[in-house]
Amino acid sequence: MTCLDSLADANRPPPPPPPLAQLETDNAILIPKARGALNRYGHQIVVGNLLNERKHEVVFVEKDSESWVRIPEDARGKVGLGGAVHEIEEDIVEKLVGLHDSWIEGKP
Helix, strand or coil: CCHHHHHHHHHCCCCCCCCEEEEECCHHHHHHHHHHHHHHHCCCCEEEEEHHHCCCEEEEEECCEEEEEECCHHHCCCECCCCCECCHHHHHHHHHHHHHHHHHHCCC
8 A cells, every 4th residue: 555545545435335225014114213213323324115016116215215116107117128027126226326426426
């Protein structure tokens, strides 16, 4: 390790904690429990979903906001352009990458 490596490491912000997942069966407690997990474990984001909708919609819960990502009902189970069924995981990864890129740039 060179002196420059040490300097770069000292000035690099620590990586954010990984997102936490929250699976629930009751819609009424999903977001409150996700917010509790944010406080309890110190994460920046919780990806939550309901058991009966886990393949079609998720909620991204942050300290002061939440946003839903949903596969429209008319697109569920249909084969897309690439010959595969669209999975919610693709949308989760896309959103997390965007949030991480914003975090790296220092923008909320």
